[in-house]
Amino acid sequence: MKKIKLVLNSVLILLSVVACNSENPNRIPSELINITATADSANQKQNQLPEITFTETQHDFGKIAEGIQATYNFKFSNTGKADLLIVGANASCGCTVPEYPKQIIKPGQDGYITVKYDSKGRPGIFEKTITVNCNTIPRETILTIRGEVEAQDKN
Template identity: 50%
Template structure:
């Protein structure tokens, strides 16, 4: 089921990426920009990447990405998926009003993951334009238990 959802998200991203008329800030942290008139919510993350550093295989780590609705309408996140089942996002279910902030918590379970560098990306579906977008990423270096 997760593979099917991931395929769906990837296909939607590919289709909408070619028509993206938005712009990114210098830091590249704006995931979505409104079309002319600005009548959409805009999900702007404070930070696009979190590095956990060294994580011992089997350890569960988590981080909360702060975002702000910089658009003109209420932001409603419908779904969030990660590029792997070992990474689980949690997001606010209530609408985020323009100018308000929220957090997307990400849990990464390193159990059974191979030693070395790993990076996981979030895919977000919301009432933005386009409705599917690449979200922030986490990364770490997995080390074996001693």
């Protein structure tokens, strides 16, 4: 009986450790992004790199009805001198889903990061962030959406 308890406790501890250390498998840690143009940044001139410039980095939806999916397109441009690659875009919550271009953005080209917020079952004020990882210095840009979800009548 003691052996069974010992085995069960060991399995529970192992599962707890594994579950607590799990992260979003789609998230690429920014320190693992190998950026050719910036790998030897001490010898690179800042103006020879890609640069992502957003028209705006924050959007306020204002008041929205509960149950709708609010969508906003964050427009950006590659204002640098090299090809821009967006490696990932990760939201602070599962209720927010970002979509980003997977192809290279040439200097002077524009693109969009589309952010969808699902308001179903989430009445009240919200503020969510989206972390955009690119081959730029700095590697991360933070986008923010906010608003207020008006509760739906339960009639």
